[in-house]
Structure formats: C-alpha cells, structure tokens
Amino acid sequence: AQRVTQPEKLLSVFKGAPVELKCNYSYSGSPELFWYVQYSRQRLQLLLRHISRESIKGFTADLNKGETSFHLKKPFAQEEDSAMYYCALANAGNMLTFGGGTRLMVKP
Amino acid sequence: DAGVIQSPRHEVTEMGQEVTLRCKPISGHDYLFWYRQTMMRGLELLIYFNNNVPIDDSGMPEDRFSAKMPNASFSTLKIQPSEPRDSAVYFCASSLWTLAGGRTGELFFGEGSRLTVL
Numbered sequence: 001a002q003r004v005t006q007p008e009k010l011l012s013v014f015k016g017a018p019v020e021l022k023c024n025y026s027y028s029g030s031p032e033l034f035w036y037v038q039y040s041r042q043r044l045q046l047l048l049r050h051i052s053r054e055s056i057k058g059f060t061a062d063l064n065k066g067e068t069s070f071h072l073k074k075p076f077a078q079e080e081d082s083a084m085y086y087c088a089l090a091n092a093g094n095m096l097t098f099g100g101g102t103r104l105m106v107k108p
Numbered sequence: 109d110a111g112v113i114q115s116p117r118h119e120v121t122e123m124g125q126e127v128t129l130r131c132k133p134i135s136g137h138d139y140l141f142w143y144r145q146t147m148m149r150g151l152e153l154l155i156y157f158n159n160n161v162p163i164d165d166s167g168m169p170e171d172r173f174s175a176k177m178p179n180a181s182f183s184t185l186k187i188q189p190s191e192p193r194d195s196a197v198y199f200c201a202s203s204l205w206t207l208a209g210g211r212t213g214e215l216f217f218g219e220g221s222r223l224t225v226l
Contacts, residue, residue: 036215043111044151044199044217079211086151094205095164096215100150 002027003097012063012105013077017046021072021102023061023087032090033070034051036098039083045087047072057081114200114218122226126188129221132181133202141215142185143176144200154175157183158205190225197222 003026013019026029035047049058050063050070061072069089087099113132121127132139141156152162155165160177170193177183187194197220203213 008221012112030184043219044201044215046214049214094158094213095153095156096141097153098151 002089002091002097004097006085006087006099007040008011010105011101012107014107015050015079016076019074019081019104019106021085021087021104023070023099024071025068025070025087027068027091029091029092031063031065033061034090034096035042035061035072036058036072036086036088037083038086044058044086059075072074077104078100079106079108110118112200112216112218114198114221116220116221117219118222120224120226121190124189125225126186127190127194127223127225129185129198129200131183131185131200131218132188133183133200134204134216135181137202137213137216138180139203139205139213140183141178141199141203142183143201145197145199145220148218154198161190180216187223188221192225195225196221208209 005024007022033050036044037047038044057074057076061070063070082105084101085104088096090096115130138159142150142154155175156163156169157177165195175185199217199220201217202213203215
C-alpha cells in the first residue's frame with residue numbers, strides 16, 4: 001500500500017522567511033513524487049515533480065529515499081505563495097495518492 | 109481547450125436523494141480520476157478509469173457510490189441515497205499517460221463540485 005503523510009495542516013510564516021513543507025511517503029516500489037498547489041479560487045495544479053529536478057516559482061523539492069521524504073522548500077516566502085499544498089505519490093499504474101495537504105499562510 | 113469541466117459546481121440536496129456529478133475530461137486524455145476533498149481527510153481517490161475502463165474503485169466508500177464512463181468524453185459519479193457525511197468537494201481530473209521514461213502524466217483538475225447534503 002502507498003501512503004503520503006503531510007504532518008502539518010497549517011504552516012504560517014512571515015514574508016521573506018524560509019519555508020519548508022514536509023512530506024513523507026511509504027511505497028514498496030520506485031516512487032514518483034509530486035507537489036500540487038491550490039491557490040484561492042483556482043484549480044488544483046501541478047507545481048513540480050521530482051523527476052524534473054527543477055525550481056518552480058522558487059520552490060524546490062528533493063527526493064530523499066533514505067528518509068522517504070520529499071519536502072518542499074523555498075528560501076524566501078512571498079505573500080502570493082499562500083495556498084494549499086499537496087504532496088502526491090504515483091504508483092506504477094499511474095494512480096496518484098495525495099497527502100492530507102498543508103495550508104501555507106505567508107503574512108506580510 | 110477549456111480544461112476539465114465539472115457540473116454542477118454546487119449542489120444542495122436532502123438526505124436520501126440521488127446525486128449525480130458529471131465530468132468532461134480534456135480531449136485526448138486516457139485517464140480519468142474522481143477525488144473527494146474534505147477538511148478531515150484531504151484528497152481521497154475514489155475511482156479511476158483508463159480508456160473508459162474502471163481500474164481501481166477501492167476508494168469508493170460504499171455501495172451507495174457508483175461511477176461510470178460510457179465514452180472518452182464523459183463520466184458520472186452517482187450517490188444514491190445521499191447522506192450528510194457525503195458532503196464534500198468532488199474533483200474530477202484527467203491525464204495523458206506517457207510512456208516516455210515511464211513518467212506519470214500530469215493531472216489536470218476540474219473546478220470541483222461542492223456537495224452539501226442536509
């Protein structure tokens with residue numbers, strides 16, 4: 001069985017502060033991991049995937065197989081980063097399992 | 109393309125009534141997913157289809173829930189009879205499986221159908 005855990009339901013930081021949204025997973029196969037984001041009044045959308053190894057809107061995420069983690073990081077948070085963030089894991093059958101989500105609030 | 113289209117956007121009904129949620133995936137996509145979002149449980153996968161065939165419905169909570177995909181451009185999620193605990197936002201998403209490097213296709217979500225069962 002595959003499982004994704006996001007331990008924080010809410011994360012509140014000040015603008016300019018570093019932010020790290022935690023994600024841990026359990027999966028017996030080779031994981032494909034993603035971060036999806038839902039801004040207010042917008043659709044849930046892909047932010048980044050671990051395979052791409054890219055930075056999107058200043059966010060990065062590194063897959064750590066030893067710790068089974070895929071934490072999302074940004075060195076300097078912006079107010080427009082306030083949103084709901086979901087970590088997700090895909091199995092070999094293209095089935096995506098989402099974590100419970102973390103609401104990020106960036107205060108001015 | 110207008111993206112994944114869901115209807116209705118909002119539905120308020122009374123306990124015991126039948127509810128039908130509809131989804132039109134992005135043209136050409138071969139996977140369709142139904143998710144339920146609640147504050148307590150986040151996003152739960154209910155069922156997904158590949159080329160109109162249900163692949164995994166283990167997330168469907170009980171027999172009151174059923175989903176169909178009669179063709180590549182339409183899917184329904186039906187709840188009969190509905191109960192207050194079914195109140196949630198139901199999302200439909202579609203994707204295109206790519207075999208290039210064995211990568212999973214990006215999921216494109218609809219705007220969701222907010223269901224309230226009184």
